[in-house]
Amino acid sequence: MELYLVRHGETVSNQQKRYQGWMESPLSPRGLRQAEKAGLFLGGKNIEGVFCSDLKRAFHTARVIGSCCGLEPEVTPLLREIHFGRWEGLTYEEIEARWGEEIRRWFDDPFNRSAPGGETIEQVAERMLGFVDELDSKKPDCRQAAVISHGGAIRALLQHFLNLDRDSFWDLKIENASISLVRREGKRYRVVYYNRVDHLKTQTEEELPDGI
Numbered sequence: 001m002e003l004y005l006v007r008h009g010e011t012v013s014n015q016q017k018r019y020q021g022w023m024e025s026p027l028s029p030r031g032l033r034q035a036e037k038a039g040l041f042l043g044g045k046n047i048e049g050v051f052c053s054d055l056k057r058a059f060h061t062a063r064v065i066g067s068c069c070g071l072e073p074e075v076t077p078l079l080r081e082i083h084f085g086r087w088e089g090l091t092y093e094e095i096e097a098r099w100g101e102e103i104r105r106w107f108d109d110p111f112n113r114s115a116p117g118g119e120t121i122e123q124v125a126e127r128m129l130g131f132v133d134e135l136d137s138k139k140p141d142c143r144q145a146a147v148i149s150h151g152g153a154i155r156a157l158l159q160h161f162l163n164l165d166r167d168s169f170w171d172l173k174i175e176n177a178s179i180s181l182v183r184r185e186g187k188r189y190r191v192v193y194y195n196r197v198d199h200l201k202t203q204t205e206e207e208l209p210d211g212i
Helices: 029-042 056-067 092-108 119-139 149-162 166-171
Strands: 002-007 049-052 144-149 179-185 190-198
Touching: 002 029, 002 049, 002 056, 029 056, 029 166, 049 056, 056 144, 056 149, 119 144, 119 149, 149 166, 149 179
Parallel strands: 002 144, 049 144
Antiparallel strands: 002 179, 179 190
């Protein structure tokens, strides 16, 4: 099985640099174009299933991608972004002004600490792994799947598959509409590449390099 992990297209809140979490925010015009380019790329990959978070920015991205693959997206809350609790809808500066010490401690250890009323990265990783296990058990014949989720959620899953030190978590960059490929080999998953954005600049796969 191959999983093409896709971050949703750019949103209005992304433009404003706000922590979105489970808060809804529409795709920007640029985000819609990004979704279309991701769809064109994945349309040539023999995708057999399209799965997405139930948050609208992911669903709208998945619907565009699904139209290019001739498939309807299947929606699941397991693919949601990390829940930022009381920080949702705020910028970093606004959060720091009210929860300066809390956000600094969260950045130091996001796996065990969370925003007030939110989730830890550990909890997000468990959700994402739960989706992978469910897909493996319920869709064993699905050889290539497009999975549309969110930056923090995809980063949590990749950190697990790459077996990175937790201190390296923030080094993983996942851009809007980027694509990361994870391939199951035996009982393990291998990250073939991550944060690929070539498709946002060109529509010809021949120009894409191999590797990360």
